[in-house]
Amino acid sequence: MAEREGPRLDVPRAPRRALLPSYDPEMFGRFSERIARFLGTGRFLLWMTIVIVVWIGWNISAPQGWKFDEYPFIFLTLALSLQASYAAPLILLAQNRQDDRDRVNLEQDRSRNERSIADTEFLTREIAALRMGLGEVATRDWIRSELAELLKELQEREQDGAAPQESD
Template structure:
């Protein structure tokens, strides 16, 4: 008796959702942004003075041709209000509005990304500024522990006075270890 093997293909409803094959095969998308770039280019072109001039010339030529052109060649009658021209302009307007909205949405997305990058850059600048401020404070504190010019001058004068006394006896001179530090003398500046 032949044993049936279970259906291991993941096309059934018994497979997890992520493993099911779709009913409608999907085409691999090579460049999702291409459509957005095309719509932006069209919307950008529609917003130029040249587009308005071209559209105006198209409408004027259409109306002149269908009014004064040879009777056999006319295809849109002025008597019925240039119906074909009206339909063409309506079609153009019905596509122009969504294209402009798509371009505006893409610009909003770019602005949102730019805003996020600016916010992150501002946070990094703030962190760098705070770090530098802490470093400046640490340097100021370290400088306060250093000997000031007045302290060094006083020490040099004391040594010169000892040399001028002519003791000649260096053993009686106080050693550098026994001299008071700038903090002990009170001349930290």
């Protein structure tokens, strides 16, 4: 029997090379959260302010040949626009990830609360059953009142002269 040339059907194909680069979405999400956390700090605002002040100061006061961004500071505007165009999506991505975590935490809290309510209702029913059962049991106060009545009855009999006589 002649062997067939070409791909075999019982062997999986080698993966094709993708046209787009692959990346780990979880790693990219963590990276975006770190950037978003940094962009939301006072340290970032301070450094950004210092960079802008130095940039503007240099391009106003430096000699003509050393200036790299002439008035109206087009390169500075471009740099800030580029920074903002990357910062906004990264911040939104970080917010979406936080929303997902909050949603999971909310679902866990809700299920924990449902279990607590079910446990509380069960314990309430058990306490009610115990109270109903204790309604038929002689309590300490009831026994005291019965003994007090018997003692009173014995004292009345003794006073009436009808005290029981001891038999020998």
